[in-house]
Amino acid sequence: xxxxxxxxxxxxxxxKSIPLFEKLLGTxxxxxxxxxxxxxxxxxxxxGESKIELLEGTEExxxxxxxxxxxxxxxxxxxxGVENIxxxxxxxxxxxxxxxxxxxxxxADHKLVCFLHPKSTNGILVELxxxxxxxx
Numbered sequence: 645x646x647x648x649x650x651x652x653x654x655x656x657x658x659x660k661s662i663p664l665f666e667k668l669l670g671t672x673x674x675x676x677x678x679x680x681x682x683x684x685x686x687x688x689x690x691x692g693e694s695k696i697e698l699l700e701g702t703e704e705x706x707x708x709x710x711x712x713x714x715x716x717x718x719x720x721x722x723x724x725g726v727e728n729i730x731x732x733x734x735x736x737x738x739x740x741x742x743x744x745x746x747x748x749x750x751x752a753d754h755k756l757v758c759f760l761h762p763k764s765t766n767g768i769l770v771e772l773x774x775x776x777x778x779x780x
Contacts (some may be wrong), residue, residue: 645732649725649755649773650688650695654708655717658687658700665689665696677752684708686752697723697752721759723771729756732772736760748774 655661662673666689675688683706687698699720701709711720726732729748737743742761751757751773760770 645724645726645772647725648694649723649771650697650753651719652697652699652721652723652771653718654711654715654720655698655700656712658685658698661698661700662687665698669696675753678702679752681749682707682751688753695753721769721771723757723773726772726774729758729772729774733758741765748772750776 653661658676662676665687666672669689669691671689671691673687673689676686677688678685683701683703685700685702689696689698699708701707701712703709708720733743733746733748742764744759744761746758748756748758751771754776755773756776757774758772760772762769
């Protein structure tokens with residue numbers, strides 16, 4: 645794994661949370677994006693070498709809305725940048741880690757993403773991210 649790519653934070657409202665995080669981090673939100681397939685809207689902030697991703701569920705039955713209903717607003721996942729997501733999936737599977745989905749899919753911020761199941765990572769949702777380029 646190359647670096648911590650971002651930390652995902654589940655929020656009730658991007659409209660309320662974006663100004664809060666702009667003040668907290670001393671930087672502006674550089675991108676918002678809706679991922680229809682995941683029923684989520686996102687907002688990104690750069691902080692040093694990493695990013696913060698705010699996540700708002702757009703439907704009551706979305707993963708983020710269910711997370712907030714169960715646990716409240718807060719850290720949802722930690723994402724690691726990888727050079728080759730399929731190699732990393734194979735490496736981690738051979739080490740005994742379980743995945744929520746075995747095949748990477750298109751995520752926010754021009755990334756291919758895949759999530760490890762929290763039951764194999766001490767309760768932490770871990771995301772792998774690979775930058776989408778002409779070869780992906």
